[in-house]
Amino acid sequence: MVISTIKRHGQAAAAALQFLTRIPVPLTVPFEPVTLARTVIYFPLAGVIIGAILAGVLGVLELFSPSMPSAVLLLIVWTALSGGLHLDGWMDTADGVLSHRSRERMLEIMKDSRVGAMGVIAAVLLLLFKFAVLAEWLGQEDGKHVVSLLAIVPIWSRWWMGAAIAGWPNARQGEGIGALFHLASLRQVTGGFVVAVLLTVICTTIDGFSLYETIVVLIGCVLLTWISGTLLAVWLSRKLGGLTGDTYGALNEAVEAVLLFAGLLAIHVI
Template sequence: MMKWRQAAAAAFQFLSRFPVNAHLDYSPALFRQSVKFYPLVGAVIGLVVWAGATGFSYLLPALPAAVLTLILWIGLTGGLHLDGWMDTADGVLSYRSREQMLDIMKDSRVGAMGVLACVLLLMLKLSLIYSLLIDGLDYSGLLLLPLIWSRWFMVHAIASWPMARGKEGLAGGNFNGLGRGQVWATFLIATVLSGVAASIIPLIYMDSSSWTVALFGLITLPLATWAAGTWMAKKLNATLGGLTGDTYGALNELLEVVALLMLVLLHNHM
């Protein structure tokens, strides 16, 4: 199998529950090569979620359709990023020393803060999905953007902030030393995928205002993702002395919600 195909397969196997039938020899080099395909994984998950939301909305009222859409969304990721969100909440919200926070995050058990953080996050995400479905998926092509750019930011975070545990753990052992070239390659892929997703709107509606909506979403969603992600990553870095695999998952969850919020604002005011 060619190297790029191995890297793409590794990205899909690691970040999703799509049945990728590939036997890979996982190594730090393969993990680092695979990150450029993270936005593609997000785009494919987003495409399936979009198709599911469209089908559910056709068959059911908006609220049960939104619940099923969220279940599908979580199922396609296997809850990988939610696990990181809960572990990060347990550690950071314990207000212990840095070492104790990192130990709490390594514990496989979920504490009260993790449960609360998960419930609140899912409530917010559900309400945002519902807000998009209640009036119809007018800007449905942009639904892919939250999943694309949240995964791009994970790559950016890996390369931009130190590892809290050094070379220990899944993140430190496999992604340590990720180069800026990989980040820029990932950014290019995310930009191309976003352009394709945003172009769905004017292709469907064929009017001048739809081009405005597409362009505005194409600019504001990535910028909001970058700004919110940078703020949170700096906070986590200051608290933990670096980032971990759990915090990358937490960042992904946070940024999906931020981008969904921007999409709802766009939907309501454009």
Template structure:
């Protein structure tokens, strides 16, 4: 039991800024064991973001409420995935050779392409949060779904595509050799957490709403996450010859915003 507690703590320490005060001896084994809890980290971040959105929307107009919600969202992750998104944009959009792209992604400095990619992503995410708040949909637990399934896809990507730097770097050194059982365990946890999210429905008023939320939670959002993430992962794999720690973060951000976009699109047409 203790090893799974340590794995869960490692997942929260690595992917979030929650104060998990447990001293851990990080090793590749612990990293690999922790991935099973990635959807749980997403769900907890989503729960806090959802609670924050609900609270600030009572006090403020929709736009400043959306801005504060986004600040909370980014703050809870420590900007970890945004950093990967920016580094990936800097490398891939440099249109250099594969080796030069990987070198650019290792550079701690952010270039013009990374800044542009970050600004555009945050603008889109802000507009989607605003849409949910102004239409009242933020009161439902469906806001948790993009955070759950984006983190599930990171684990799926770790298993499904090769590592661009072999066994070097964060990806190759710590996430190499995931088992099929770990992947299915992560998927099962994402399904269970989606069921919890669907159950948090103060907006529930009719049977039609129930079936819509079930469709969103168990089919539409998971499918959108898989399709969008697979498309980008294949592009990155073809360009870089595999994936890296930075591209996992980029995939998380991309899948998260696509799932959020699908959520807004479908909720606004119910």
């Protein structure tokens, strides 16, 4: 019984990495609804692995590279680790919802593999914003806690993807990537939340945060993720009649941008 449970959760964790990253995981996982619902628990794990790699890359770049080139290189690695999956969702979502067409036409536009003008504009603005924030982060004379904050951001943006999957209906009525996770529920989201909290505490502990600083980071991450994620998810759901795989990627990108900016502001305080 215990071995079977460990195996199921190991498969779910592997599936989360295979689904959300381009990190090779040499394990065959049954992509069935039950398994995929369980992967929601481990979305934050995929996030922290991405964050840890980014932190490692930053540690190397700090040895020889100025802040602005380092910010560009970090963005390249960040995007490559997910195969551009979430950025693609951001662009497709922008193309659809900013077209101001009917709901059905918006969904058709989002399915089109070609990127339109609004998608390009949205991607450029997002990447410029992330670049500016990262460059400012890396340009601080006192870079205290930058590495751990960089590792924490992907944890919460990916937890919110799971929360959005369980919290809003699928706009495509049984079609698309979102439909594969139709069994995900509050139970898995709660499990993912616990994992996100534990991983955040581990990151802050390793980086020498005080108990007070850790509590501030946790409260800030939870509130900012929930507020920004909910506002965008509600708006998208009203536009589209639910959420899609593309909007999950857009939500991830939006929450990351909010947390990055908040982290920059927090660096001046913590």
